[in-house]
Amino acid sequence: MFREMPLYEDDPIESMFVRLAADRSPDRMDLGIGVFRDDEGRVPVFDAxxxxxxxxxxxxxxxxxxxxxxxxxxxxxxxxxxxxxxxxxxxxxxxxxxxxxxxxxxxxxxxxxxxxxxxxxxxxxxxxxxxxxxxxxxxxxxxxxxxxxxxxxxxxxxxxxxxxxxxxxxxxxxxxxxxxxxxxxxxxxxxxxxxxxxxxxxxxxxxxxxxxxxxxxxxxxxxxxxxxxxxxxxxxxxxxxxxxxxxxxxxxxxxxxxxxxxxxxxxxxxxxxxxxxxxxxxxxxxxxxxxxxxxxxxxxSPDLEDLWRSELDGTRLKILGKRRMLRNMLETEVAGFDASFIERQLGMFSCLPIDSREQRLMEELFHIYMMPDARANVAAMRTSDAQVLARAFRELIGRRRGDGLRALGGTVG
Ligand SMILES: Cc1ncc(COP(=O)(O)O)c(C=O)c1O
CATH class of the missing domain: 3.40.640.10 (Type I PLP-dependent aspartate aminotransferase-like (Major domain))
Known part of the structure; x- marks a missing residue:
């Protein structure tokens, strides 16, 4: 029965994770899965x-x-x-x-x-x-x-x-x-x-x-x-x-x-x-x-609830910090690029203003993996990841200008 199984249709999320698993680079970056990571890349467990x-x-x-x-x-x-x-x-x-x-x-x-x-x-x-x-x-x-x-x-x-x-x-x-x-x-x-x-x-x-x-x-x-x-x-x-x-x-x-x-x-x-x-x-x-x-x-348990609320708020502030850091790095690397949306948006994810061809280039050149629609988990990013992502953006913009393509997000001079 199982030997005759037809091939599973191509699922864009599954195939991204297959490419990620096959990427042997020590720099590979998983911005797909929805977890919060600290700056050492760990998924912490709350003390509460x-x-x-x-x-x-x-x-x-x-x-x-x-x-x-x-x-x-x-x-x-x-x-x-x-x-x-x-x-x-x-x-x-x-x-x-x-x-x-x-x-x-x-x-x-x-x-x-x-x-x-x-x-x-x-x-x-x-x-x-x-x-x-x-x-x-x-x-x-x-x-x-x-x-x-x-x-x-x-x-x-x-x-x-x-x-x-x-x-x-x-x-x-x-x-x-x-x-x-x-x-x-x-x-x-x-x-x-x-x-x-x-x-x-x-x-x-x-x-x-x-x-x-x-x-x-x-x-x-x-x-x-x-x-x-x-x-x-x-x-x-x-x-x-x-x-x-x-x-x-x-x-x-x-x-x-x-x-x-x-x-x-x-x-x-x-x-x-x-x-x-x-x-x-x-x-x-x-x-x-x-x-x-x-x-x-x-x-x-009032003591545990207080502890959880303060740990959760700490996590929230760390995510806001990561968003601020990414915005600053993007705007420093790419002159004229308005990345304020990253700081305005909330929670784990933001969609980056790149198309699917450019998203693939991010994987091939920089080992950065995201979900379809360039959905990036900002809350999983370490400082070093944000630096690489900002450099990757600079490279993509350079290529766009070289190709005579549309300016990034319509906001790059
Ligand atoms: C909007 C939304 N709903 C539901 C879920 C799934 O959550 P759970 O892990 O509780 O099934 C997610 C997880 O990414 C999500 O982003």
């Missing part, structure tokens, strides 16, 4: 996480099954962290949640739940998009539509165009938004734009599905979810996918949450609990508990 693990081990807790809905204590704590106590206290709102294997699991289960209710619902995703996000919706058979979001060559948000495209949303369509630190662009919406989208989804009868993967990496733990909270307090229904991978640095432990915010009612609540449980069971049976148990321990 280590201490929570120790406390759990000392208590000798059971490792018995938790069930398909996972750790519901974790869900209550994360609902509070993300949605905040005011929304949870609103009588006209009920929140039904399941712990999932990361936000990836939450997006997939959420897509299945919506698909099981409506074959007509489509999902609207940003262009550019985090490519894996598409698969979570395509696999259950949903139609995917894109809305313009960001211009990579001008390095600006295209909000008017976004509204223009979203005017075609229909009742029960899903509008996929990123709570903060948009992946792949790092370009976030302002509060007035969240407000405009809240009005638009309400007018169209569409349902926001907000993916929160970087809370605390942008402007702060509370600030990063202000837009989401504004929307969640005003729309009748909303889906939420939360990742604990980055904010707690527990990437491989796979903790996340899917929540459905609805008007209260015994019927809808029972139906949702059953549906979440059934789809979780069918897709992966049960989520792992280790990461969820750590986060529950942190969020219910």
């Amino acid at each position: 996480v280590r201490e929570a693990e120790l406390r759990i081990v000392r208590r000798g807790e059971s490792k018995s099954y938790m069930g398909p809905l996972g750790n519901l204590g974790y869900c209550r704590a994360v609902e509070r962290l993300v949605l905040g106590p005011e929304i949870l206290a609103q009588e006209e709102r009920s929140v039904i949640s399941a712990q999932t294997p990361g936000a990836g699991g939450a997006l997939r289960v959420g897509a299945e739940v919506v698909r099981s209710l409506s074959r007509e619902s489509r999902v609207w995703v940003s262009n550019p998009v985090w490519p894996h996000q598409l698969e979570f919706f395509e696999k259950p058979g949903m139609t995917v539509r894109t809305y313009r979001y960001y211009d990579r060559y001008e390095s600006v948000l295209r909000f008017d165009e976004m509204l223009e495209d979203l005017a075609a949303m229909r009742r029960d369509d899903l509008l996929l938004l990123h709570g903060c630190c948009h992946n792949p662009t790092g370009q976030d919406l302002g509060l007035d734009q969240w407000q405009a989208l809240t009005e638009l989804v309400s007018e169209k009868g569409a349902i926001p599905f907000v993916d929160v993967a970087y809370q605390g990496f942008g402007q702060g733990v509370e600030e990063d979810v202000a837009g989401l909270r504004l929307m969640a307090s005003r729309v009748p229904e909303l889906l939420l996918a939360v990742s604990s991978s980055k904010s707690f640095g527990i990437y491989r432990d796979r903790a996340g949450m899917l929540s459905v915010v609805v008007s209260p009612g015994a019927r809808v609540e029972t139906w949702l609990v059953r549906r979440l449980r059934d789809f979780a069971r069918q897709l992966y049976f049960m989520p792992p508990d280790h990461g969820a148990a750590i986060i529950l321990e942190i969020l219910t």
Whole structure:
């Protein structure tokens, strides 16, 4: 059977990682995978996480099954962290949640739940998009539509165009938004734009599905979810996918949450609990508990929560520092290049204003590997990496000028 298998179609992400693995240069730079690295290139573990693990081990807790809905204590704590106590206290709102294997699991289960209710619902995703996000919706058979979001060559948000495209949303369509630190662009919406989208989804009868993967990496733990909270307090229904991978640095432990915010009612609540449980069971049976148990321990122990918040804020400030450093190096190496977008954008990723041919040259000449759309993980960059990247840019600009190509980002003199 397996000898006759057809070749797997070329997947741009997988093939980038294959080229990266085959590159034997000691200078090779992985700006693809979404992890924070310190200046020694390590992916650090928060002290709060280590201490929570120790406390759990000392208590000798059971490792018995938790069930398909996972750790519901974790869900209550994360609902509070993300949605905040005011929304949870609103009588006209009920929140039904399941712990999932990361936000990836939450997006997939959420897509299945919506698909099981409506074959007509489509999902609207940003262009550019985090490519894996598409698969979570395509696999259950949903139609995917894109809305313009960001211009990579001008390095600006295209909000008017976004509204223009979203005017075609229909009742029960899903509008996929990123709570903060948009992946792949790092370009976030302002509060007035969240407000405009809240009005638009309400007018169209569409349902926001907000993916929160970087809370605390942008402007702060509370600030990063202000837009989401504004929307969640005003729309009748909303889906939420939360990742604990980055904010707690527990990437491989796979903790996340899917929540459905609805008007209260015994019927809808029972139906949702059953549906979440059934789809979780069918897709992966049960989520792992280790990461969820750590986060529950942190969020219910005031000393650990304080420690985690200060470590997370330290990480946030380091990312801002890396962004400032990269901007300065780019502007020093390439005279006339306005790299202010790097500092304006938030979180791990930014899209560099280069095309796919130039991205390939970055790999071949400088061993710099990024995701499609020149999506670069700025938070993984060491000082030495930023220097190499800036030199690579200078080389590309020189070639562009030599080739008579368009100026970089339209901003190079
Ligand atoms: C926007 C977004 N959502 C979800 C995820 C997946 O997160 P998790 O590791 O929790 O599955 C990522 C990871 O890169 C992401 O960027």
